[in-house]
Amino acid sequence: xxxxxxxxxxxxxxxxxCDAVEAxxxxxxxxxxxxxxxxxxxLKGAQVAVVMTGxxxxxxxxxxxxxxxxxxxxxxxxxxxAGLAKVQAALASKPEVGVLLAPNFALGAVLLMRFAAEAAKxxxxxxxxxxxxxxxxxxPSGTARHxxxxxxxxxxxxxxxxxxxxxxxxxxxxRGADVDGVRVHSVRLRGLVxxxxxxxxxxxxxxxxxxxxxxxxxxMPGVLLxxxxxxxxxxxxxxxxxxx
Amino acid sequence: xxxxxxxxxxxxxxxxxCDAVEAxxxxxxxxxxxxxxxxxxxLKGAQVAVVMTGxxxxxxxxxxxxxxxxxxxxxxxxxxxAGLAKVQAALASKPEVGVLLAPNFALGAVLLMRFAAEAAKxxxxxxxxxxxxxxxxxxPSGTARHxxxxxxxxxxxxxxxxxxxxxxxxxxxxRGADVDGVRVHSVRLRGLVxxxxxxxxxxxxxxxxxxxxxxxxxxMPGVLLxxxxxxxxxxxxxxxxxxx
Amino acid sequence: xxxxxxxxxxxxxxxxxCDAVEAxxxxxxxxxxxxxxxxxxxLKGAQVAVVMTGxxxxxxxxxxxxxxxxxxxxxxxxxxxAGLAKVQAALASKPEVGVLLAPNFALGAVLLMRFAAEAAKxxxxxxxxxxxxxxxxxxPSGTARHxxxxxxxxxxxxxxxxxxxxxxxxxxxxRGADVDGVRVHSVRLRGLVxxxxxxxxxxxxxxxxxxxxxxxxxxMPGVLLxxxxxxxxxxxxxxxxxxx
Amino acid sequence: xxxxxxxxxxxxxxxxxCDAVEAxxxxxxxxxxxxxxxxxxxLKGAQVAVVMTGxxxxxxxxxxxxxxxxxxxxxxxxxxxAGLAKVQAALASKPEVGVLLAPNFALGAVLLMRFAAEAAKxxxxxxxxxxxxxxxxxxPSGTARHxxxxxxxxxxxxxxxxxxxxxxxxxxxxRGADVDGVRVHSVRLRGLVxxxxxxxxxxxxxxxxxxxxxxxxxxMPGVLLxxxxxxxxxxxxxxxxxxx
Numbered sequence: 001x002x003x004x005x006x007x008x009x010x011x012x013x014x015x016x017x018c019d020a021v022e023a024x025x026x027x028x029x030x031x032x033x034x035x036x037x038x039x040x041x042x043l044k045g046a047q048v049a050v051v052m053t054g055x056x057x058x059x060x061x062x063x064x065x066x067x068x069x070x071x072x073x074x075x076x077x078x079x080x081x082a083g084l085a086k087v088q089a090a091l092a093s094k095p096e097v098g099v100l101l102a103p104n105f106a107l108g109a110v111l112l113m114r115f116a117a118e119a120a121k122x123x124x125x126x127x128x129x130x131x132x133x134x135x136x137x138x139x140p141s142g143t144a145r146h147x148x149x150x151x152x153x154x155x156x157x158x159x160x161x162x163x164x165x166x167x168x169x170x171x172x173x174x175r176g177a178d179v180d181g182v183r184v185h186s187v188r189l190r191g192l193v194x195x196x197x198x199x200x201x202x203x204x205x206x207x208x209x210x211x212x213x214x215x216x217x218x219x220m221p222g223v224l225l226x227x228x229x230x231x232x233x234x235x236x237x238x239x240x241x242x243x244x
Numbered sequence: 245x246x247x248x249x250x251x252x253x254x255x256x257x258x259x260x261x262c263d264a265v266e267a268x269x270x271x272x273x274x275x276x277x278x279x280x281x282x283x284x285x286x287l288k289g290a291q292v293a294v295v296m297t298g299x300x301x302x303x304x305x306x307x308x309x310x311x312x313x314x315x316x317x318x319x320x321x322x323x324x325x326a327g328l329a330k331v332q333a334a335l336a337s338k339p340e341v342g343v344l345l346a347p348n349f350a351l352g353a354v355l356l357m358r359f360a361a362e363a364a365k366x367x368x369x370x371x372x373x374x375x376x377x378x379x380x381x382x383x384p385s386g387t388a389r390h391x392x393x394x395x396x397x398x399x400x401x402x403x404x405x406x407x408x409x410x411x412x413x414x415x416x417x418x419r420g421a422d423v424d425g426v427r428v429h430s431v432r433l434r435g436l437v438x439x440x441x442x443x444x445x446x447x448x449x450x451x452x453x454x455x456x457x458x459x460x461x462x463x464m465p466g467v468l469l470x471x472x473x474x475x476x477x478x479x480x481x482x483x484x485x486x487x488x
Numbered sequence: 489x490x491x492x493x494x495x496x497x498x499x500x501x502x503x504x505x506c507d508a509v510e511a512x513x514x515x516x517x518x519x520x521x522x523x524x525x526x527x528x529x530x531l532k533g534a535q536v537a538v539v540m541t542g543x544x545x546x547x548x549x550x551x552x553x554x555x556x557x558x559x560x561x562x563x564x565x566x567x568x569x570a571g572l573a574k575v576q577a578a579l580a581s582k583p584e585v586g587v588l589l590a591p592n593f594a595l596g597a598v599l600l601m602r603f604a605a606e607a608a609k610x611x612x613x614x615x616x617x618x619x620x621x622x623x624x625x626x627x628p629s630g631t632a633r634h635x636x637x638x639x640x641x642x643x644x645x646x647x648x649x650x651x652x653x654x655x656x657x658x659x660x661x662x663r664g665a666d667v668d669g670v671r672v673h674s675v676r677l678r679g680l681v682x683x684x685x686x687x688x689x690x691x692x693x694x695x696x697x698x699x700x701x702x703x704x705x706x707x708m709p710g711v712l713l714x715x716x717x718x719x720x721x722x723x724x725x726x727x728x729x730x731x732x
Numbered sequence: 733x734x735x736x737x738x739x740x741x742x743x744x745x746x747x748x749x750c751d752a753v754e755a756x757x758x759x760x761x762x763x764x765x766x767x768x769x770x771x772x773x774x775l776k777g778a779q780v781a782v783v784m785t786g787x788x789x790x791x792x793x794x795x796x797x798x799x800x801x802x803x804x805x806x807x808x809x810x811x812x813x814a815g816l817a818k819v820q821a822a823l824a825s826k827p828e829v830g831v832l833l834a835p836n837f838a839l840g841a842v843l844l845m846r847f848a849a850e851a852a853k854x855x856x857x858x859x860x861x862x863x864x865x866x867x868x869x870x871x872p873s874g875t876a877r878h879x880x881x882x883x884x885x886x887x888x889x890x891x892x893x894x895x896x897x898x899x900x901x902x903x904x905x906x907r908g909a910d911v912d913g914v915r916v917h918s919v920r921l922r923g924l925v926x927x928x929x930x931x932x933x934x935x936x937x938x939x940x941x942x943x944x945x946x947x948x949x950x951x952m953p954g955v956l957l958x959x960x961x962x963x964x965x966x967x968x969x970x971x972x973x974x975x976x
Binding site: 106107108109111112115118119122123200202203204205206207208209210211212213214215216217218219220221244 | 838839840841843844847850851854855932934935936937938939940941942943944945946947948949950951952953976
């Protein structure tokens, strides 16, 4: 039985996490910690903390977890270099504690990224299309940027030439955004949630890898997997892919 | 039995057309006319001409067909206003002759365009993604531009508001090109031929219409359909959709 | 201002309908009628009733609406011949009243069906793939069967030959179910809601029409469209497609 | 410079292979060997043989290559146990020679299979859809069967439960064929070539991996990759996936 405290328990992701922990036979929910609650008191008796807060102050929260010897599974994004340094400093005194920072806990999104980077070494062309609801403020999505960057790094390392493109006459924007040399297209459509597609092409063939997130419940298998494994993964880890 | 002359018979589309006419039980190929051949002699005995030449001089060719009383099914693109006027003038003296100018004879492409324009009146959001081989010079494709224009016109007429879009922070090009207010994204990938997708979204639902052209043989059913019907469609018609 | 009573207001579809009516500026919710409530009292002052009950007794409910001069927009499925006859009998004395029976109010699903039947006349091959969550008891879905039947009818009427199929060695079930000569494949996958795809193929080309239902809110635009139009559509109508 | 003999050079795959070898700067085509030609003479001076014959007698051809110290990259399918034993026997005396038997050289198809087996360990549901031209005699395709078998083996090994399925009322065939507990659906459509899709679902998410073969040229990158690597891979290897 692993005892789990959820920090940011009043938010939508926090609530979903509490439900998932309570529904898991091998986990027990030791505390629901909100923004006004006493963090130290809340962490009492917890082995793992799941952090689903906003970005502000998250570095102090995670450093406190480490100091208390509580492993931290963190879904909060927007980390700064200074924030990361604070967590590293805390870990220096508690090297047996694990911290996982993961921008996307959906197993499918993590696998898509890994498969795309692997496949991109073997294909002449690669582009990314991401599709989201029209209330989203940024384009491309953080996940799509991250995917394109990983694809670009894998191709660089394998010595693959840039994707061919003979376009000479284009309307502005037609060919998408350029992320490290990889074209990324952002579709915004009412009714959608979060979707990403990597298109790879070679002579006479195409490989397509697509991930659809229909509901934030899709993050829960990844969160629980991390909760169960983190005791065996001391130190700072960035990205759920390292746990699979 | 309809007697058919093919003009531009030595090109790839022309050859494919000749093969298709010869394979059709109800059609007979009366002449294969190349760029150096005598047009008037070639049109002798033909009821319908299929014109698959380059853009240069095509207006004179079609006007000559009309003057000879030969219906013209035309796949050549890049028409100018002056060229169209020349054909109209010829038709004024021969109102019983039919001329069809069609940029895309693939039945699926024509149906996609019609369905997209119809559906776009009923959905809050609509975007277009087109995907082609990386040797293509223009982006978006002519067919995708035409599709977006027809979608925009249908929405204007029906009084539909622009597609919602809360994007405030975007990389250049991420949200695609703007064609009459409709976002169009152009993917270029080795291995592809010509593909187009219209994505429509409303609360809780998505409708997707996609057309794939794998081979120029896909144009033949549309060409033959036009050859069979053109005698009953006098005057100038633009777009195969009017024949379906 | 159209005054609307919702019958079956306590169910999930009924609640969603009440919310949608209340949110519409041109509609007013006159009554939420549950299974134990007095129907005649509830219909007082209503111009349109939206019926979202279970199948049992729905024919009496709709007949009562008609007798009271209240138009009925009906989402309940599972109608019998006897039930339809009862409604027809009521309409005989009130020919000015409208009744709409619609198994699927999602605009996209209705458009998919119409487009598929239209396109199926022009393509050599057509098959249907439907994808749902794994808790669904029937395969294929009612909507997919209905789609296949409409496709089959359109092809019969247009004199189109059966889809070609040279299969001689197949594992049981590989080629799907046969619905009026159209192959239908049912995928069941955790995470999905309700999705349908019609695939049409001809020489060198493919046309794909796909509808995704992510949420029952997708039915609301179709329900409200029907509420607004039904006063102008007297008599019994089956299928929202007749309203578009 | 690697010297390459092509056996079965007159067939469609053989011709395409000859063209690809001639176009590669680091390879030289030493012989085109047809069915009536002298095999021993043809293998003179070759370092690698690419075998693209029919199944009959292929075991003797490959054994001869091995005896002559020529590595063999083999696309021929339909191997028997006896044929494999013959090749193994030849390799016993020439352990430094490499033989690769690969049913599918398309890199995308090989990657799809590997990714699908990996992902299938992490998702509750998995099904396979394959789509081909309607002249194909078998359903499901050999590649789809092989994919389903690899998925099933990976799930068994990881202790994953069977995909959930509450279907109680189904038309015959609706739920596809059962290959080792994995559902496989076969679509046949005019215009298609060879396409395969693996659909994986978990709570709130879907992962889709799709491969499209548009042209047999898609096999060439895999063939050339094998030709370049085989000298470093002595012994019998089955499946191009071991080379990636």
